[in-house]
Amino acid sequence: MTERLDLVLDSQCALGECPVWSPRETALYFVDIKGMKLHRLEPETKRHTVIALSEEIGCFAIRKDGGFIAGLRSGVWHLAADGSRVAMLAPNPEHHATNRFNDGRTDPRGRFFLGTIDEPKAGATAGLYRFDKRGLAQIEGGLTTSNGLAFSPDGRVMYHSDTPRFTIYAYDYDVETGTASNRRIFAQLQPNPGGGGGRPDGGAVDVEGCYWTALYDGGRVQRYSPTGELLAEYQVPAGAPTMVAFGGADMKTLYITSARDGRPADELARLPHSGGIFSLRTKVPGVPEPLFDPEA
């Protein structure tokens, strides 16, 4: 498809990730993992502020009681609205030098799900975790890059991917207990020997239950039906789109983060806004991201 994607902000992120729309603030938050920054953008006013952090932030959610819950390299933290540290909620259970937190999202009740990345990609030592009032619990192990978390509109399906396996999984999800079971393959993407196929990165779901994924190394975003059929794809002016989130007053703007870090020089010359935030207007609105509820 040739729908128009707009450049929203030429943020030049090393590794832009985790777009989160705040309907209350009509603002988009996102992180630059390698730049160790938390960004806030009001698309209407173009007001853009940046909070510098002292370590990599892989993901975060907005808290019901103000501030953020965030997956920093050292652990899961409660951060105040200005980014200052309130308390560490749980240490990173993996080897900090090689594994950091990556993609994360809240479930419909406001529990925080977040996974890690095994950066050297040497031993599939990463995992997927749930953080709620009971603490940090491992949901899945043996991963390389935990990614793609999203929940269906009725909360009964959880989506998750392991990027280097080119696989998006679906689970039955029990929202009462926060338990995921019956993992199966939702979509199996194929490595393209010539390059440009792309690996499934961050995801989001629309109100029709369709799953959207950014394709890292593929320069595209895709929309899949609830049964895993590829419905549409859209070219992004960046080789490494990293994650998607719906926002805007009508929840029909798909915001897309992207990366510059490690991209080939010729690609950056061709796609100079790599690392920026792009948007696509969609016909179907997205499911809003629940706030993190410390009592869930």
Ligand SMILES: O=C1O[C@H](CS(=O)(=O)O)[C@@H](O)[C@H](O)[C@H]1O
């Ligand atoms: O560091 C990251 O890298 C991955 C891509 S992959 O593991 O190299 O396949 C990217 O998807 C991820 O989101 C990012 O944090």
